[in-house]
Amino acid sequence: MTRFFTIFSVLLTIVSLVSCKSPITKASETVAAFASGVATSDSVIAVKYYPATKDFYSLLPQIGEIEITEAKEVDDNIVIVGQSSYYDKKSVFIQQNLTFWVKKAENGFVIFDSKGLLELPKELKDFPYRVGAIDKHSKDVTIGKYYNRIIGFFYYECFKNQISLIVELKKFPGLGKLIGVRQTGIAQLKMNCLLPSKM
Numbered sequence: 001m002t003r004f005f006t007i008f009s010v011l012l013t014i015v016s017l018v019s020c021k022s023p024i025t026k027a028s029e030t031v032a033a034f035a036s037g038v039a040t041s042d043s044v045i046a047v048k049y050y051p052a053t054k055d056f057y058s059l060l061p062q063i064g065e066i067e068i069t070e071a072k073e074v075d076d077n078i079v080i081v082g083q084s085s086y087y088d089k090k091s092v093f094i095q096q097n098l099t100f101w102v103k104k105a106e107n108g109f110v111i112f113d114s115k116g117l118l119e120l121p122k123e124l125k126d127f128p129y130r131v132g133a134i135d136k137h138s139k140d141v142t143i144g145k146y147y148n149r150i151i152g153f154f155y156y157e158c159f160k161n162q163i164s165l166i167v168e169l170k171k172f173p174g175l176g177k178l179i180g181v182r183q184t185g186i187a188q189l190k191m192n193c194l195l196p197s198k199m
Helices: 002-019 023-039 043-049 051-055 140-171 173-178
Strands: 066-074 077-087 093-105 108-115
Touching (some): 023 077, 023 108, 108 140
């Protein structure tokens, strides 16, 4: 009987120690687990710890381990700030500053938003801001939600501008030759819009 109580006491102590982790520690572990899932291309793990990424997982960069530089409780959430260093697909060394917003869920902690993970193609320049699709303070969930629509609208605008140019050139046949554009259709016209690296 004494042996049973000894084993029970040891188990109770272990359970107590595990459950004594602070919310900040648990939130930090959640961010680390998510980063590990993304680094190993394990979408199941990544989505488990950051459920919203199921809608934009294919847009995530191949981040590496995250070095946490700050962790604090803000209202009922925990904000984790860190930096990820990794080599991209072109072997370019990248350092990304990342911020994660973490909250307590039914089965532990989950990330519910972030900033710094998603970037729109550089070719779009300030187009997304000019059309009001996002602003400088938009977080990753918002960018992920509108990513494809922003790019689609960008190409729509490019196409519309190219059509307008062709129509104008047809009004003045000599102008096309003057600026070096053949009037044999859109396929012959050099597009001003470059293809983004991600679609």
